[in-house]
Amino acid sequence: MAADVRLCTAAFDHAAELERFARAHQQAGGVVSFLGQVRADGAVEALELQHYAPLTLPGMEALGAAVLARWPLDGLLILHRSGAMLPGDPIVLVAAAARHRRDAFAAADYAMDHLKSESWFWKREKAGGTWRWVEPRAEDYADKARWG
Amino acid sequence: MAADVRLCTAAFDHAAELERFARAHQQAGGVVSFLGQVRADGAVEALELQHYAPLTLPGMEALGAAVLARWPLDGLLILHRSGAMLPGDPIVLVAAAARHRRDAFAAADYAMDHLKSESWFWKREKAGGTWRWVEPRAEDYADKARWG
């Protein structure tokens, strides 16, 4: 079983994707998902993610393979946007289907920690009419370090 | 903010529920969900969950309040089926929306551990034409004990 890993350059429908994923893995008792969306908190007006084609998708695919090697999953989905987004738009969707709940939680958690700190994306936010590049946070590295 | 906690006596549309939840909490950057579905692995033909009205929903509501008290969440959804289900049917959907990803993961994980081991549901499965009550597993108690 291979992971379903996609770099999306246009908006994706997270509910439809998750519905399809859960339906495709009905032999799994549990599906854990993480949806990251552009915060609609009034502060950020737009968000843009940049990727580097030769590295970004191959890196996501390698992450998918690493997650599948580490936990016994029935299915793994990793979708990540690139390009311009507005508040409320989905940025990332990770879903793990497993017979055992704990495996699905750990796999989704691990995938997110590594997407955040290791994937080849660069993010900038527009606030008050001004674009600003988002620096990686120490927290992101710490999250990843939990996995040894 | 109160948790959205429901005891469902008929099938629910997990994708539509999650879509609505994510849309209602767009100020949160992250939404973690757990979907439990009746395993379509060929072994189980049907599943039935029984509840005890005076305790079951109040217990789920108390769990929702406990989760909200423990993590800074923007939203919490807890849906649990009662009644007869077929393979592939959703049993439980938990979703937590938070500004910080780790809070959402921990809250959903905690809610599931406690739903499994503490909520007032009794489950039986039909396999080979015979109904059998499902006994709680030692693993379920161990999962809950992780939270101290």
Add this chain to the structure above:
Amino acid sequence: MARLLFLGKLADLAGGAEREVAAGPLDQVLAALEPDLALALLDERVRTALNGELVGERALVLGEDDELAFLPPVSGG
């Protein structure tokens, strides 16, 4: 009369989800049941709820129209 409710597998053992019994002390009520059912109800892992409220005490007296539910270990999700 009072009513006993049997949840989960206890209903199979009792041959039904509920049973009317004469009001009175619980130990007398149990003594009037089939011995294997009474034994199962006395299992320390079986919780009880009187009129919808959990009760820890087994030295109960069931009044008229009281409802006592027997709750075996749960298995949800």
Add this chain to the structure above:
Amino acid sequence: MARLLFLGKLADLAGGAEREVAAGPLDQVLAALEPDLALALLDERVRTALNGELVGERALVLGEDDELAFLPPVSGG
């Protein structure tokens, strides 16, 4: 000619996402850039990829049509 690619905030500093440069040793290429840009590119947290493959070595010689990408710390998800 060779091509330099600037990802993320490095593109703002360079005034564009890419730049044509004369082929040759990387240190000479960098020496011909604006000093603040060259300094930013030499930051140890900036990784490099030559023709789409990560390279650890900075003592590169850029050949004709080579593409060297400068990758600052990532911030995804």
